[in-house]
Amino acid sequence: MPELPEVEALAAFLRERAVGRVIARIDVLAISALKTYDPPVTGLGGLPVTAVGRYGKFLDLDVDGLHLVIHLARAGWLRWKEEIPVKPVRPGKGPLALRVHLDDGSGFDLTEAGTKKGLAVYVVRDPADVPGIAALGPDPLSETFTVATLQEIVGDRRTQIKRLLRDQRIIAGIGNAYSDEVLHVAKMSPFKIAATLTEEEVELLHGSIVMTLREAVGRSEGLAAGDLKAEKKLGLRVHGRAGEKCPICGDTIREVSFADSALQYCPTCQTGGKPLADRRLSRLLK
Ligand SMILES: [Zn+2]
Numbered sequence: 102m103p104e105l106p107e108v109e110a111l112a113a114f115l116r117e118r119a120v121g122r123v124i125a126r127i128d129v130l131a132i133s134a135l136k137t138y139d140p141p142v143t144g145l146g147g148l149p150v151t152a153v154g155r156y157g158k159f160l161d162l163d164v165d166g167l168h169l170v171i172h173l174a175r176a177g178w179l180r181w182k183e184e185i186p187v188k189p190v191r192p193g194k195g196p197l198a199l200r201v202h203l204d205d206g207s208g209f210d211l212t213e214a215g216t217k218k219g220l221a222v223y224v225v226r227d228p229a230d231v232p233g234i235a236a237l238g239p240d241p242l243s244e245t246f247t248v249a250t251l252q253e254i255v256g257d258r259r260t261q262i263k264r265l266l267r268d269q270r271i272i273a274g275i276g277n278a279y280s281d282e283v284l285h286v287a288k289m290s291p292f293k294i295a296a297t298l299t300e301e302e303v304e305l306l307h308g309s310i311v312m313t314l315r316e317a318v319g320r321s322e323g324l325a326a327g328d329l330k331a332e333k334k335l336g337l338r339v340h341g342r343a344g345e346k347c348p349i350c351g352d353t354i355r356e357v358s359f360a361d362s363a364l365q366y367c368p369t370c371q372t373g374g375k376p377l378a379d380r381r382l383s384r385l386l387k
Pocket residue numbers: 347348349350351352367368369370371
């Protein structure tokens with residue numbers, strides 16, 4: 102799933118390719134992905150793309166004052182095409198959800214694999230009209246995201262820090278993968294309760310968030326949309342690497358599974374060498 106660094110890179114990529122081009126046509130193949138009806142999506146035809154930005158994990162194309170806002174969710178992706186097929190596609194079962202044609206014959210597809218559909222597209226007059234954007238917490242790459250900001254966020258919250266980092270209303274842009282990475286860099290247990298963090302730990306966590314995201318953005322810079330997924334995987338130290346060796350200490354990376362996701366961590370680096378309880382695993386062993 103694309104998180105802040107990938108969406109930032111997609112925004113940069115589109116800024117280069119799409120800004121200055123006029124939208125010729127938009128084909129909506131998956132009606133359920135389109136979350137708004139006023140202004141109509143057809144209203145974007147004939148208008149130029151004037152800017153591309155990012156809000157948390159939302160991609161925002163400014164189309165002459167209207168906004169085409171995209172949330173790729175878990176299995177959505179953006180595929181750029183130098184030559185986008187002009188022949189109309191029949192709405193149906195395939196992964197293609199939306200196709201944007203630009204006036205020079207290029208364009209992009211929004212696709213979504215799997216059956217759990219989460220891809221969301223909005224056409225709005227103001228990005229803040231998208232409820233998910235209006236509710237976003239501070240952006241960790243913004244200059245105003247200081248140690249004091251994080252201290253205030255942590256406050257006396259009785260929330261596990263893994264959950265806190267992933268909550269878009271608390272901090273924008275971090276998901277399951279980068280929260281694992283941040284906690285590995287900070288050498289903290291994902292289950293640590295936010296309120297118990299000392300001042301030094303908050304400072305360490307802040308540094309880990311900013312460094313992890315900046316490095317990931319740096320790695321993705323200048324990459325084509327199609328290369329971002331592979332780059333994200335390569336750059337991850339613990340996320341998705343259960344059973345592999347921790348690059349810092351050599352211990353085996355472990356996993357805790359939940360109903361629809363899993364987290365990975367290094368026991369030596371993060372939990373004093375003690376493996377965390379994995380409910381799914383203990384259930385299987387009974
Ligand atoms: Zn380790």
